[in-house]
Amino acid sequence: MRKKGPGRPPVTTHALIEEIAFRLFDEQGFDNTTVEQIADAAGIARRTLFRYYPSKNDIPWGQFDESLRHLAQHLREMPTDVSTAEAVQESVKAFNHVDPAAVEQHRRRMRLLMNTPALQAHATLRHGAWRAVIASYVAQRHGMSPDDLHPRTIGRVALALALSAYQQWLEDEQTSLPGLLDEAFAALHHHLDDQRAVIPERRAAGTGQ
Amino acid sequence: MRKKGPGRPPVTTHALIEEIAFRLFDEQGFDNTTVEQIADAAGIARRTLFRYYPSKNDIPWGQFDESLRHLAQHLREMPTDVSTAEAVQESVKAFNHVDPAAVEQHRRRMRLLMNTPALQAHATLRHGAWRAVIASYVAQRHGMSPDDLHPRTIGRVALALALSAYQQWLEDEQTSLPGLLDEAFAALHHHLDDQRAVIPERRAAGTGQ
DNA sequence: TCCATTATTGCCCTCGGTGCCAATACGGTG
DNA sequence: CACCGTATTGGCACCGAGGGCAATAATGGA
Numbered sequence: 509m510r511k512k513g514p515g516r517p518p519v520t521t522h523a524l525i526e527e528i529a530f531r532l533f534d535e536q537g538f539d540n541t542t543v544e545q546i547a548d549a550a551g552i553a554r555r556t557l558f559r560y561y562p563s564k565n566d567i568p569w570g571q572f573d574e575s576l577r578h579l580a581q582h583l584r585e586m587p588t589d590v591s592t593a594e595a596v597q598e599s600v601k602a603f604n605h606v607d608p609a610a611v612e613q614h615r616r617r618m619r620l621l622m623n624t625p626a627l628q629a630h631a632t633l634r635h636g637a638w639r640a641v642i643a644s645y646v647a648q649r650h651g652m653s654p655d656d657l658h659p660r661t662i663g664r665v666a667l668a669l670a671l672s673a674y675q676q677w678l679e680d681e682q683t684s685l686p687g688l689l690d691e692a693f694a695a696l697h698h699h700l701d702d703q704r705a706v707i708p709e710r711r712a713a714g715t716g717q
Numbered sequence: 718m719r720k721k722g723p724g725r726p727p728v729t730t731h732a733l734i735e736e737i738a739f740r741l742f743d744e745q746g747f748d749n750t751t752v753e754q755i756a757d758a759a760g761i762a763r764r765t766l767f768r769y770y771p772s773k774n775d776i777p778w779g780q781f782d783e784s785l786r787h788l789a790q791h792l793r794e795m796p797t798d799v800s801t802a803e804a805v806q807e808s809v810k811a812f813n814h815v816d817p818a819a820v821e822q823h824r825r826r827m828r829l830l831m832n833t834p835a836l837q838a839h840a841t842l843r844h845g846a847w848r849a850v851i852a853s854y855v856a857q858r859h860g861m862s863p864d865d866l867h868p869r870t871i872g873r874v875a876l877a878l879a880l881s882a883y884q885q886w887l888e889d890e891q892t893s894l895p896g897l898l899d900e901a902f903a904a905l906h907h908h909l910d911d912q913r914a915v916i917p918e919r920r921a922a923g924t925g926q
Numbered sequence: 927t928c929c930a931t932t933a934t935t936g937c938c939c940t941c942g943g944t945g946c947c948a949a950t951a952c953g954g955t956g
Numbered sequence: 957c958a959c960c961g962t963a964t965t966g967g968c969a970c971c972g973a974g975g976g977c978a979a980t981a982a983t984g985g986a
Contacts, residue, residue, distance in 0.1 A: 513963080514953050514954075514961065515951080515962040515964065516951040516952055516963050516964040517952060518964065518965090519965070542940090542942085543942065543943085544941085553965070553967070554943095555966055556965055558942090558943065559964080564942065628841050628842065628845070629838040629841045629842055631841070636837070657885045661881040661901065661904075664877035664881050665878070665904070667877065668873035668876065668877040669870065669873070671873060672870040672874075676869075695870075695907065698907035722932080722984085723931045724932025724982080724983060724984080725933040725934070725983055726932085726933075726982075726983065727934090728934070751973090752972075752973065752974090762934065762935045762936075763935090764974095765933080765935065767973090768933080772974075773972095773974090
């Protein structure tokens, strides 16, 4: 990404730190692994690690922010002749697509994220951004504000369904993630179909948060 | 609750600590308020405060655990001739019923919980217990395991809908919380109606977590 | 009064996270 | 090669949340 500009070059990469961190997490568990151990193993200073990641909890998230931007873009590029529900379903599936070769690593990451209490809690903040992307899209499609009740509800429900699918996927090695997502999102169509009748009643924008 | 048993009597109460803490949170914000300040203002030692609450994040939650037990009991006592969706809807409404006199305090609490990042994150853990109660009920009504996909999905979706209603309620002083919950939960009926056909296929229990 | 019981408290420690500042490793210029 | 601007690194001191432990205080009862 970053071109060769002046200044001292970074001594490591996010990818490398992640790899080392995951090894330690696997060996000793997330909570029993200190930031100092990770830094030492990565050959950098504690202080430096905190410049690569704002918090210990952020380490396992990988390229989430970038993926989020792709999700938003995927939604934007969705043709308007498919229903909102289908567009959301398709984009969420794309968001969660993983290269077959990387599927084991992905399972490892998601298992850690969903089974570690500290990370479960932290995930809420990331999920907030995820929901916002969905809500924005739904709002835009329906001529509403992203802060309106309906788009936000869709964001929340979509997240609930996606997490449900993920949890199942993690517990059942055989199942296919895209398949589970399809099943889960079938339910979303009802929400969007039902509420479509309500759209005309454009309400005042919420206070935001 | 606890009878007059032997031993040194507690020097304060959760209610009192909460009141003091909320005052400080209002004045300076949650993050800018240290546990020590709360302890001092409450006239107890820092160490003692941590025996009343396992963490700073737990202070604003009040009687949540007890309310959860009531939710579970309310569900158990629900007649079986009402649909699962109705039972859930009714019970969630009961769970969120607040005495009219206490509604302002409740708004204050919920606003803090939903607008403070640290608390949003922590909430996920409490919500996990909430979802488990709903999932258990749905599972039991449908002869499934609480770890099966369907009950857990219902738990997640119900939570999503309830939070959506709450958020709206907080931003719009006029709206009625029970009303918003009713609107939100209308969507839940589809989930439960749809999936009912799937029930016969009892699947192997998940691994639990 | 002495005892068993329970709550409070102080002390010390660990860990995550931040502010500050000096040291370091480049690429480019004279 | 010496020098310079720049960006990253890393050390240090500091804060706040939280836990382990042992001493102590306050009660009711024998």
